[in-house]
Amino acid sequence: MLKDITLGQYFPGNSLIHRLDPRTKILCIVIYITVIFCIKNFWGYGILAIFTALCIFSSKIPFSYVIKGVKPILVFVVFTAVFNLFLTNGRIIWSWGFLKITAEGVRLAIFMVLRLFFLVMGTSLLTLTTSPIALTDGIERLLSPFKKIGVPAHELAMMMTIALRFVPTLLEETEKIIKAQTARGADFESGNIINRAKAMIPILIPLFVGAFRRADDLAVAMECRCYRGGENRTRLKELKMTKTDVLGWVYVLVFAMLVFASNILL
Amino acid sequence: MKVKLLDKTEKNTDTIIEIKDLEFSYDDTDANETDAVLKGINLCVKKGEFLAVLGHNGSGKSTLAKHLNAILVPTGGTVMVDGINTADENSLYDIRQKVGMVFQNPDNQLVATIVEEDVAFAPENLGVEPKEIRKRVDYSLDAVNMTKYKDHSSSMLSGGQKQRIAVAGVLAMKPEVIVMDESTAMLDPVGRREIMETVKKLNRQEKMTVVMITHFMEEAAQADRVVVMDRGEIVMEGEPKEIFSQVKKLKKIGLDVPQTTELLYSLRKSGFELNCDILTVEECAAEIENFLKDGGNSCD
Numbered sequence: 001m002l003k004d005i006t007l008g009q010y011f012p013g014n015s016l017i018h019r020l021d022p023r024t025k026i027l028c029i030v031i032y033i034t035v036i037f038c039i040k041n042f043w044g045y046g047i048l049a050i051f052t053a054l055c056i057f058s059s060k061i062p063f064s065y066v067i068k069g070v071k072p073i074l075v076f077v078v079f080t081a082v083f084n085l086f087l088t089n090g091r092i093i094w095s096w097g098f099l100k101i102t103a104e105g106v107r108l109a110i111f112m113v114l115r116l117f118f119l120v121m122g123t124s125l126l127t128l129t130t131s132p133i134a135l136t137d138g139i140e141r142l143l144s145p146f147k148k149i150g151v152p153a154h155e156l157a158m159m160m161t162i163a164l165r166f167v168p169t170l171l172e173e174t175e176k177i178i179k180a181q182t183a184r185g186a187d188f189e190s191g192n193i194i195n196r197a198k199a200m201i202p203i204l205i206p207l208f209v210g211a212f213r214r215a216d217d218l219a220v221a222m223e224c225r226c227y228r229g230g231e232n233r234t235r236l237k238e239l240k241m242t243k244t245d246v247l248g249w250v251y252v253l254v255f256a257m258l259v260f261a262s263n264i265l266l
Numbered sequence: 267m268k269v270k271l272l273d274k275t276e277k278n279t280d281t282i283i284e285i286k287d288l289e290f291s292y293d294d295t296d297a298n299e300t301d302a303v304l305k306g307i308n309l310c311v312k313k314g315e316f317l318a319v320l321g322h323n324g325s326g327k328s329t330l331a332k333h334l335n336a337i338l339v340p341t342g343g344t345v346m347v348d349g350i351n352t353a354d355e356n357s358l359y360d361i362r363q364k365v366g367m368v369f370q371n372p373d374n375q376l377v378a379t380i381v382e383e384d385v386a387f388a389p390e391n392l393g394v395e396p397k398e399i400r401k402r403v404d405y406s407l408d409a410v411n412m413t414k415y416k417d418h419s420s421s422m423l424s425g426g427q428k429q430r431i432a433v434a435g436v437l438a439m440k441p442e443v444i445v446m447d448e449s450t451a452m453l454d455p456v457g458r459r460e461i462m463e464t465v466k467k468l469n470r471q472e473k474m475t476v477v478m479i480t481h482f483m484e485e486a487a488q489a490d491r492v493v494v495m496d497r498g499e500i501v502m503e504g505e506p507k508e509i510f511s512q513v514k515k516l517k518k519i520g521l522d523v524p525q526t527t528e529l530l531y532s533l534r535k536s537g538f539e540l541n542c543d544i545l546t547v548e549e550c551a552a553e554i555e556n557f558l559k560d561g562g563n564s565c566d
Contacts, residue, residue: 010379012417133383165379168421217374224335224367225377225388225435226359232393236386236403 009167011128016244017059018129022138024245025126028252032122035256036115043262045114051255052121059129069124070117077116084109132164134237140230141239154230162218170211177206282348282442282475283311283334283365289342290329303329305498306343311443311477316469318478318489318506322520326498331447331479335365348442363392366436368449372428381423381431382407382416388439399438406434409472410464426457430464437468443475444468450485462488483510483524487545494521507543526550 017025039045056066070077090104127135140157147153178188181202188199288307303326311317321327332338333345336352345352347361366388369375378384382403389399407413410430420428429449436444446465450458462485468474478489486492492509494502496519502509510516510523513531517523523531526547530540533554540557544550 010419012380012419131383132379161378165377165420168419169373172421214371214374217369217371218377220337221367221369221375222377222387224337224362225439226362226391227387228359228391234390234393234396234399236383236390236396236399238396 009127010131011061011065012131013060013129015058015060015129016247017055017125019242019244020129020248021239021241021245022130022134023142023239024241024248025130026135026138026142028248029122029126031252031256033119035259036118036122038263039111039115039259040263041266043266044259045111045118047255047258047262048114048118052118052125055125056121059125061125061128066121066124066128069128070120073116073120077113080112080116081109084112132161134239135164136161137235137237137239154233158230166211166214169214170207173210174203174207177203280313281310282313283309283477284346285309285330285333285343286346287343288330288333288340288345290326290333290338290340303498304333307498307500309493309500311475313442314469314473314475316466316476316478316488316490318480318486318492319495320480320483320486320492320509320521321495322481324497325495327479327495328447330495331367331445331477334443334445334477335367336361337367359392363439364441365443365445366439366441367445367447368429368432368436370448370451372425372432372452375432376420376428376435379419379421381412381418381420384420384431385416385434385438388435392439402438402440403434406437409437409468410434424457425453426460429453429457429461433461433464433468441474443477445477445479447479448481450480450482458482458485481521483522487524494519496520506545510545511543513542530554 036048039048056063085101085105085108086099088102088105088108090102092100093103093106094101130138136157139160140153143151143153143156182188186199186202188196188203191199285307288304288309289302290304291302293301307330319327319330329338333340333352334347336345336347336358339353348364350357350361350364352361376384377387385403385406386399389402394402403416404413407416410433412427412430412434415423415427415431420431423431432449433444444465446461450461453461465476465478466488469476476489478485480486487506487510489506492502492504492506493500494509494516501519502512502515510527513523513527522528524545526544526549527542530542530544530550530553534540534542538557541553544553
């Protein structure tokens with residue numbers, strides 16, 4: 001069940017989107033997110049949907065796979081929708097006791113759901129099409145101008161690489177520990193919320209101890225491979241902006257302008 | 267017990283690692299003799315040889331391995347790698363580049379998610395040109411026979427495959443020596459065989475010097491030379507055949523012998539005149555067959 005989480009996982013491929021420079025992709029995602037929050041009407045969401053669909057299509061990643069990334073936040077989406085639905089003031093269209101639904105509430109709830117949905121779709125498309133190393137490389141390069149004011153760009157990037165590398169390893173270990181504790185009669189499913197939280201302790205402690213041991217091993221292994229921070233480091237794949245990136249930029253900017261136009265005109 | 271280890275004439279010309287009176291204890295504060303993990307190790311590793319270091323848990327074999335590329339620095343004596351003292355901090359990265367190390371847990375030594383990016387990690391750290399990194403990565407993956415997995419995520423691979431990636435990652439530094447610090451201990455028999463074959467191939471075809479730390483007799487039996495450690499000292503040293511024929515002595519320090527040797531030894535003990543310095547199953551079968559053909563003269 002834990003393995004089903006696609007958020008933050010890389011889907012190897014060689015599509016147009018995969019080949020984009022990670023810096024382009026990161027900056028485009030920033031624009032994409034900004035645009036999502038600027039949309040004021042359903043036309044905008046229509047444009048957003050078409051744009052996102054085209055991106056997924058050209059990434060050659062199965063649509064269902066991208067949707068799977070949205071699943072973990074489903075609870076969150078429903079939660080937000082319900083709150084918006086019932087707690088927005090305005091023209092009441094339905095009420096029962098203290099519950100009331102307003103027209104504005106319905107609109108806002110749909111907007112919020114769409115926003116979160118596209119937000120996760122967009123960002124998971126980024127991680128699905130960008131290998132963690134390329135991603136952190138991009139972040140490192142984008143942050144490097146801020147090194148002068150003390151932003152540890154390389155260290156942050158390396159930490160992210162390692163964190164992403166250990167996601168599947170630690171998930172596997174968690175499953176193993178859960179099975180081991182279940183075999184000894186541990187009960188994770190019944191009882192009230194406090195008991196359930198307490199039941200997590202026998203999972204978390206071995207997991208943390210294991211993680212520290214791994215960190216120690218990895219540190220030695222990295223030292224053995226001559227790791228000494230970011231200075232004088234070269235890369236196997238150097239970041240290069242190509243024609244594809246120009247295409248990507250044009251595409252995103254056209255999209256952003258269309259959305260703003262729809263905001264004003266429609 | 268001191269064992270004479272090197273021939274004076276061979277010294278310097280083709281020695282890659284030279285260990286002299288190496289002593290080490292984890293706690294600096296008390297130099298108590300009994301607390302020392304390593305007590306006066308003398309050992310030379312020759313260029314191109316396949317050396318196995320054998321010993322049970324706590325014999326100090328892993329501690330010895332960590333001295334070979336300056337993860338640990340001796341508290342007494344010296345370790346010289348290709349003429350450089352490992353205590354010299356300025357040459358730290360030269361030493362680590364010359365002596366690559368592969369560890370026990372395959373999950374804890376891969377840095378990057380994608381196979382080829384992990385292999386590129388060491389040359390990237392060394393500041394090698396991107397074009398040259400590409401060449402080294404391709405060569406290293408080819409040498410461990412993992413080229414077709416270069417775009418894969420390492421989490422999808424088996425233990426043996428992960429460990430081969432770790433070997434490739436070390437090869438990409440262009441080291442002189444590869445130290446395998448119990449690198450097969452956590453693998454299944456198939457993975458273990460994969461690693462042994464990879465390492466033997468590197469040793470034979472690429473003339474790579476290999477130091478294999480292990481507690482598996484079958485693996486040590488395939489080396490050119492075996493060093494047996496017990497309680498921080500080298501107690502035996504020689505060709506696998508010489509070592510494993512001394513069944514009694516090995517058992518006394520808590521080690522097993524390969525199954526073939528064990529069989530021949532037991533037969534010999536029950537009065538059949540057989541050679542005990544045999545390691546492979548084929549040789550063993552041939553020996554017994556010959557013995558039976560000769561009419562099976564039993565000795566008294």
